[in-house]
Amino acid sequence: MPLSSRLIDVAGGRARVRVYEGGEGPPLLFLHGAGGLMREDPFLAALASRYRVHAPLLPGYEDSTGEDRLRTMLDIALHACDVREALGLDKPLVCGLSMGGMIAAEMAALAPNDIDRLCLVASAGLWLDEHPLPDLFALLPQELPGYLFHDVERGKKLMAPGGDMNDMKFLAEFMVMNARRLGMAGKMLFPIPDRGLSDRLYRIKARTLIVWGENDRLIPLPYAEAFRAAIAGARVVTVPQAGHLVGHEKPDAVLRALATLN
Amino acid sequence: MKFTWFHLMPWPHLPDDFREKHRSVWVDIPTTLYEPRRGHHVYNEYLDQLEFAETMGFDALGVNEHHANAYGLMPSPNLMAAALARRTSKAAIMVLGDSIALYNPPIRVAEEFAMLDVLTGGRLVAGFPVGTSMDTNYAYGQIPALTREKYAEAHALIMKAWREDEPFAFNGRYTQLRYVNCWPKPVQRPRPPVFIPGGGSLETYDFCLEFDYTYCYLSYSGYLRAKQLMEGYWERVAKSGKDDSPYRGGFAQVICVAETDAEAERLYAPHVHYFYNRCLHVYPGFADAPGYRTIKTLQANALTQLSQAQLRNYPTLTWRDLVDQGYVIAGSPQTVHDRMVDLARTLRVGNIFGLFQVGNMPADKVRHSTQLFAEKVMPRLKAEMFPEWKNEDRFWIKPMQESERRMAAE
Numbered sequence: 047m048p049l050s051s052r053l054i055d056v057a058g059g060r061a062r063v064r065v066y067e068g069g070e071g072p073p074l075l076f077l078h079g080a081g082g083l084m085r086e087d088p089f090l091a092a093l094a095s096r097y098r099v100h101a102p103l104l105p106g107y108e109d110s111t112g113e114d115r116l117r118t119m120l121d122i123a124l125h126a127c128d129v130r131e132a133l134g135l136d137k138p139l140v141c142g143l144s145m146g147g148m149i150a151a152e153m154a155a156l157a158p159n160d161i162d163r164l165c166l167v168a169s170a171g172l173w174l175d176e177h178p179l180p181d182l183f184a185l186l187p188q189e190l191p192g193y194l195f196h197d198v199e200r201g202k203k204l205m206a207p208g209g210d211m212n213d214m215k216f217l218a219e220f221m222v223m224n225a226r227r228l229g230m231a232g233k234m235l236f237p238i239p240d241r242g243l244s245d246r247l248y249r250i251k252a253r254t255l256i257v258w259g260e261n262d263r264l265i266p267l268p269y270a271e272a273f274r275a276a277i278a279g280a281r282v283v284t285v286p287q288a289g290h291l292v293g294h295e296k297p298d299a300v301l302r303a304l305a306t307l308n
Numbered sequence: 309m310k311f312t313w314f315h316l317m318p319w320p321h322l323p324d325d326f327r328e329k330h331r332s333v334w335v336d337i338p339t340t341l342y343e344p345r346r347g348h349h350v351y352n353e354y355l356d357q358l359e360f361a362e363t364m365g366f367d368a369l370g371v372n373e374h375h376a377n378a379y380g381l382m383p384s385p386n387l388m389a390a391a392l393a394r395r396t397s398k399a400a401i402m403v404l405g406d407s408i409a410l411y412n413p414p415i416r417v418a419e420e421f422a423m424l425d426v427l428t429g430g431r432l433v434a435g436f437p438v439g440t441s442m443d444t445n446y447a448y449g450q451i452p453a454l455t456r457e458k459y460a461e462a463h464a465l466i467m468k469a470w471r472e473d474e475p476f477a478f479n480g481r482y483t484q485l486r487y488v489n490c491w492p493k494p495v496q497r498p499r500p501p502v503f504i505p506g507g508g509s510l511e512t513y514d515f516c517l518e519f520d521y522t523y524c525y526l527s528y529s530g531y532l533r534a535k536q537l538m539e540g541y542w543e544r545v546a547k548s549g550k551d552d553s554p555y556r557g558g559f560a561q562v563i564c565v566a567e568t569d570a571e572a573e574r575l576y577a578p579h580v581h582y583f584y585n586r587c588l589h590v591y592p593g594f595a596d597a598p599g600y601r602t603i604k605t606l607q608a609n610a611l612t613q614l615s616q617a618q619l620r621n622y623p624t625l626t627w628r629d630l631v632d633q634g635y636v637i638a639g640s641p642q643t644v645h646d647r648m649v650d651l652a653r654t655l656r657v658g659n660i661f662g663l664f665q666v667g668n669m670p671a672d673k674v675r676h677s678t679q680l681f682a683e684k685v686m687p688r689l690k691a692e693m694f695p696e697w698k699n700e701d702r703f704w705i706k707p708m709q710e711s712e713r714r715m716a717a718e
Contacts, residue, residue: 117454183445183446183597184335184446184593184594186593221606222606225599225601225603226598227598228599229453229599229603230599232451232452232453232597232599233451233454236445236452237449237451
């Protein structure tokens with residue numbers, strides 16, 4: 047079923063947030079990665095086949111605004127808590143992808159009694175010296191699919207920008223949009239995507255599932271184990287033949303893993 | 309007009325196959341390409357050139373700040389300015405400048421600039437660049453979307469530190485100091501002249517106008533392409549109600565002078581090509597971190613920047629292209645004079661930052677070009693250009709009288 051969207055006021059109008067919603071089932075709060083949501087996002091569509099999905103866009107993404115007041119990880123985690131509250135969601139399953147996983151983990155550490163089920167998909171937020179991550183902010187747009195997908199050719203099609211990159215006007219608009227999104231993402235991920243989360247993970251009380259693509263070239267598999275070791279009772283599910291965007295490449299496998307949290 | 313002899317201090321020993329073997333002259337260029345023992349000679353030769361420029365009558369000697377690169381070897385321009393302070397006595401020392409968002413706490417810049425101003429008897433021009441994205445974000449790790457806010461806060465702190473006579477508390481978002489107490493204070497009161505390098509953002513135009521700072525456009529694409537940008541600046545000046553003194557503006561230009569136009573090509577072309585093809589070989593992924601430019605600026609300039617980026621295909625440019633399209637002003641003294649007049653009129657800039665040492669140009673050629681410009685071009689430009697503003701002194705240094713000053717002992 048297609049998702050609908052609406053703009054909501056958050057934190058007394060300090061932010062305006064676009065939320066995509068759809069599906070029937072238990073409530074699920076989805077926090078997107080640094081790339082935002084794709085047009086007809088396949089991961090989101092899959093989640094909406096089992097859950098009532100609420101996917102807010104971070105300020106700086108599409109027409110969500112209020113990013114100037116979000117400077118630090120604490121600002122952003124509290125913003126996410128404000129969004130949950132504005133949506134009136136009581137103990138939803140919180141599922142975060144990559145950068146969204148970092149925010150979800152921060153929320154669950156900050157307010158451990160408010161979040162009882164957490165799914166971290168290829169989550170950012172940690173740094174292992176033995177496994178340095180590629181610099182997302184120095185990659186050229188055409189290099190991205192190689193880092194995000196197991197099946198790079200299929201990934202390229204999924205990520206097609208929805209316009210003609212040889213058309214200067216489209217390209218200029220794309221540049222502005224991209225700078226706004228990644229400018230916001232940089233507040234969490236630049237130059238190194240570590241804002242001290244590892245010191246706070248012990249606070250998480252939620253039943254936690256960690257899902258990872260076995261062929262993740264952006265945040266490789268050892269990071270799944272690092273999250274598992276730091277969160278009490280957390281379980282890891284790895285998905286073969288999937289890259290960083292495991293939910294886009296293998297949505298059924300991710301849904302099966304998620305079902306264990308019900 | 310005011311002429312600054314500006315040095316980038318490039319590494320002149322990059323191999324011929326540098327472009328093919330390495331993706332960038334900045335950020336991730338391997339240090340194996342640097343040789344400290346040769347570097348010793350390079351630094352000292354470059355400082356000799358700056359000192360020579362003072363003897364040739366240049367108004368200012370210019371240095372600037374870059375990091376993790378072979379394009380400009382001055383991570384600390386203040387060290388070079390200090391080296392020049394004791395060996396010069398007339399020229400302004402133009403530090404263009406300290407990237408104030410990179411100093412923690414930024415009071416360090418207020419102190420070091422004050423030291424330089426005192427040491428030189430009031431000859432410092434204080435430059436406050438945001439810094440390139442390569443320097444500020446990639447090499448120095450500043451969060452791109454917060455860089456400008458941090459810069460603005462650092463600026464406010466430095467200016468207040470110079471202005472106030474009593475210690476004060478500074479409660480910033482990025483810097484908190486219980487006691488701000490700038491010892492020493494600069495000789496020039498309330499502050500040295502301030503020059504701001506900019507790349508066409510409206511915020512920077514307004515910032516310069518608000519405080520009467522000189523706006524400087526440092527581009528290597530030449531004055532013909534800079535026309536649109538500087539026109540935008542002067543429109544903003546007119547709207548602000550401020551006067552249109554040409555000394556509110558500055559422009560950097562590669563200048564090569566020889567006896568004849570043909571001789572200029574023979575002498576300088578290889579070094580100019582070295583500069584455009586090796587020193588400016590920056591990996592596009594390092595050019596502009598997302599968030600570094602404001603959305604307002606991007607929206608205003610995205611199309612222009614895209615079309616300029618496409619023109620920046622330096623390897624395809626011949627000497628004739630570079631000269632005809634104004635990237636480089638080169639030729640006989642008469643040719644250079646005529647183009648400089650055209651530049652100054654087109655952009656309405658009273659300040660020129662002349663790049664005479666370019667790429668791997670050796671010292672003898674640097675001196676030859678510098679001397680011809682100083683003797684045969686500069687005096688004519690000074691006499692001819694902007695006569696109605698000849699008493700303008702608001703944007704320039706106000707040193708101590710020579711009789712009051714202590715020179716370095718022989």
